[in-house]
Amino acid sequence: xxxVDRRVEPRPTSGEAPFGLNEVFFSxxxxxxxxxxxxxxxxxxxxxTWEELIGAPHKVIRHPxxxxxxxxxxxxxxxxxxxxxxxxxxxxxxxxxxxxxAVVVPCQDGYLSARIKPSSKLFDEVRAVYGNLLKxxxxxGIKPEExxxxxxxxxKSQGYEDYHQFAAHALSQELIARDEGLGNQQxxxxxxxxxxxxxxxxLAGETDGLIADFDAMHTIPHNLRVLASRIEPxxxxxxxxxxxxxxxxxxxxxxxxxxxxxxxxxxxxIKSSVNGSLFVEGMxxxxxxxxxxxxKERRDLGSxxxxxxxxxxxxxxxxxxxxSEEGMKEVDDEAIRITNACQIMHRHFLxxxxxRVLLKIESARLTDSGETLADIIxxxxxxxxxxxxxxxxxxxLSEDIRMLEQ
Numbered sequence: 001x002x003x004v005d006r007r008v009e010p011r012p013t014s015g016e017a018p019f020g021l022n023e024v025f026f027s028x029x030x031x032x033x034x035x036x037x038x039x040x041x042x043x044x045x046x047x048x049t050w051e052e053l054i055g056a057p058h059k060v061i062r063h064p065x066x067x068x069x070x071x072x073x074x075x076x077x078x079x080x081x082x083x084x085x086x087x088x089x090x091x092x093x094x095x096x097x098x099x100x101x102a103v104v105v106p107c108q109d110g111y112l113s114a115r116i117k118p119s120s121k122l123f124d125e126v127r128a129v130y131g132n133l134l135k136x137x138x139x140x141g142i143k144p145e146e147x148x149x150x151x152x153x154x155x156k157s158q159g160y161e162d163y164h165q166f167a168a169h170a171l172s173q174e175l176i177a178r179d180e181g182l183g184n185q186q187x188x189x190x191x192x193x194x195x196x197x198x199x200x201x202x203l204a205g206e207t208d209g210l211i212a213d214f215d216a217m218h219t220i221p222h223n224l225r226v227l228a229s230r231i232e233p234x235x236x237x238x239x240x241x242x243x244x245x246x247x248x249x250x251x252x253x254x255x256x257x258x259x260x261x262x263x264x265x266x267x268x269x270i271k272s273s274v275n276g277s278l279f280v281e282g283m284x285x286x287x288x289x290x291x292x293x294x295x296k297e298r299r300d301l302g303s304x305x306x307x308x309x310x311x312x313x314x315x316x317x318x319x320x321x322x323x324s325e326e327g328m329k330e331v332d333d334e335a336i337r338i339t340n341a342c343q344i345m346h347r348h349f350l351x352x353x354x355x356r357v358l359l360k361i362e363s364a365r366l367t368d369s370g371e372t373l374a375d376i377i378x379x380x381x382x383x384x385x386x387x388x389x390x391x392x393x394x395x396x397l398s399e400d401i402r403m404l405e406q
Contacts, residue, residue: 009044017096019045021117021181024289028312030110033058037309039290040297047093058113063091067133069147073163076148078104078111083283085167087118087126099123101174103283105316112316114286120177122170129154164272168197168279175282187285193278196331196401200271203338203397210390214253217383221246224359224376231373237362238373245355245380252348256341270334270401277327284320287313335398342395349388356380 011018025041035053043050046061053060062071066089077084083105090098100115101123133147142150152163160166172190179186224242232238291313294306356377363373 068144072144171282273327
């Protein structure tokens with residue numbers, strides 16, 4: 001019998017199992033979810049022996065309070081070869097429970113799950129949502145897939161585009177709350193990535209607004225042509241200039257849409273790449289802590305090879321760091337492309353401005369309805385100014401994102 005097995009550790013008779021905010025633990029399974037290894041904290045919190053854990057299905061620690069929809073989403077994600085983060089309530093052998101925020105990553109022929117103790121305000125919200133999902137599963141008999149969809153619908157209602165965005169946000173929130181609870185200095189890289197993500201979200205809003213401004217501006221040249229046809233000969237200068245202005249603004253809008261927002265554009269990668277990097281940065285941090293804790297424990301891991309587990313953790317950390325670097329390279333490339341697009345748009349604006357000045361000159365020569373024409377042309381000036389300001393903000397946001405990435 002090992003030292004670990006002989007050691008007596010006090011536990012409450014009911015409620016929450018002892019799991020410190022400063023602790024981390026991991027377990028590794030095969031592709032079917034059968035436990036292959038774990039660290040001492042994993043065994044201690046669950047109150048199992050290694051003989052009871054190694055070779056057992058991971059669902060042995062599943063708590064009945066967990067909605068099945070969460071695990072449906074969980075398995076669908078990891079079986080597609082993707083990592084995931086989730087709040088999970090587990091059950092210890094002696095009936096106690098413990099909440100974790102788990103990050104799960106494909107590993108060799110299975111998966112590795114690393115956990116920290118959740119303590120953020122978001123955690124309280126999620127527990128309430130889980131309670132509602134569990135109630136619907138029990139009382140309405142909804143299937144796990146339906147329950148998972150209800151969870152996704154709730155996330156959408158909270159402003160998350162998908163579960164991956166939520167997982168990255170939740171992980172960063174938990175790491176920030178954990179550092180605060182432990183009195184640690186905030187992780188600078190996670191703070192930078194959160195600011196970068198905020199800039200990326202603002203950038204998306206500004207770009208959507210730019211396209212909307214262009215769409216709204218398209219009706220003005222048409223109104224000019226209609227009015228000009230009443231007060232000048234067919235094919236007069238105001239009619240021709242308004243046609244030119246409309247064609248130029250349409251070309252600019254289409255060009256920006258194709259190069260920044262279009263189907264072949266990588267614009268969406270800025271937000272998704274930053275979001276992905278935020279998640280893998282947090283995951284790498286937890287994996288590093290698992291490795292550090294494994295070094296300190298120096299306890300028996302049952303039939304598992306401690307050095308082998310440390311090697312697995314080390315390789316996973318390297319892989320996550322590489323993924324983050326690749327994501328940041330995509331962000332940098334995209335920010336450069338958007339900055340260049342804004343510069344090209346500003347040059348095109350010189351042509352629009354010149355055409356508007358000519359329109360103003362020609363409208364002044366018309367005695368009838370000249371004032372009305374001038375009002376419409378002034379509207380064009382207002383739109384141009386608004387679009388120019390948006391381009392400046394988009395360019396600055398792109399540069400700010402690049403500066404944070406350095």
